[in-house]
Amino acid sequence: MEAIRLNHPLVEHKLSILRDKRTGTKEFREIVSELSTMLCYEAMKDAELEDIEIETPICKTKAKRLNEDKYAFIPILRAGTGMLDGLIEIMPNAKIGHIGMYRNEETLEPVRYYYKAPKGLENREVIILDPMLATGGSGVDAITAIKESGAKKIKFLCIIAAPEGIKRIQDTYPDVQIYCAAIDERLNEIGYIVPGLGDAGDRIFGTK
Numbered sequence: 625m626e627a628i629r630l631n632h633p634l635v636e637h638k639l640s641i642l643r644d645k646r647t648g649t650k651e652f653r654e655i656v657s658e659l660s661t662m663l664c665y666e667a668m669k670d671a672e673l674e675d676i677e678i679e680t681p682i683c684k685t686k687a688k689r690l691n692e693d694k695y696a697f698i699p700i701l702r703a704g705t706g707m708l709d710g711l712i713e714i715m716p717n718a719k720i721g722h723i724g725m726y727r728n729e730e731t732l733e734p735v736r737y738y739y740k741a742p743k744g745l746e747n748r749e750v751i752i753l754d755p756m757l758a759t760g761g762s763g764v765d766a767i768t769a770i771k772e773s774g775a776k777k778i779k780f781l782c783i784i785a786a787p788e789g790i791k792r793i794q795d796t797y798p799d800v801q802i803y804c805a806a807i808d809e810r811l812n813e814i815g816y817i818v819p820g821l822g823d824a825g826d827r828i829f830g831t832k
């Protein structure tokens with residue numbers, strides 16, 4: 625499945641602020657949240673709606689409603705939690721899981737330290753959140769854990785993706801649709817995305 629990239633002037637504008645090294649924690653966090661909301665709109669384009677009948681102040685009418693309960697958001701700690709606010713704002717009733725992992729700085733392979741998913745994943749669409757898709761190691765490991773919990777439909781939302789990470793997910797899990805705001809040039813020798821935005825976790829939480 626081809627990765628879907630948001631193509632919109634507002635996204636380009638927000639990305640330019642996010643990438644700028646002078647942007648401080650508060651604004652960085654706000655923009656991660658805004659871009660996540662935009663990614664969520666795109667990812668929900670194929671959502672199935674239920675027919676309902678409602679009454680407006682004028683008359684009865686047919687309408688369509690989303691069963692938010694059928695969705696689970698699973699951010700990859702830490703940085704993925706920065707995307708959660710923007711999604712909860714528009715889908716407050718979705719279930720939320722967490723997967724904790726960090727990259728071993730030498731091997732760049734992910735080390736998983738926490739996993740808690742909502743029950744009944746086999747009947748929910750799972751949306752994984754992580755702002756940075758670099759080598760794809762974290763993404764692939766998260767998808768593996770979530771599939772082992774029974775999930776059948778999985779989407780991966782990120783803000784910046786490297787071609788290497790997209791390829792790794794597509795080669796391992798071709799059924800997982802990737803959504804991103806930007807596809808950058810490449811990874812550097814220490815596994816950072818170029819031009820990227822630096823370390824997303826540190827910039828969201830102000831830890832450096």
Ligand code: PRP
Nearest residue numbers: 701702703726727758759760761762825
């Ligand atoms: C970052 C990022 C991804 C991962 C991407 O997390 O948030 O989870 O790296 O890299 P990959 O595609 O090569 O696996 P990091 O390990 O820095 O942890 P943090 O979110 O706790 O800062």
Ligand code: URA
Nearest residue numbers: 758816817822823824
């Ligand atoms: N993780 C980040 O936070 N930034 C990168 O560029 C790559 C991985």
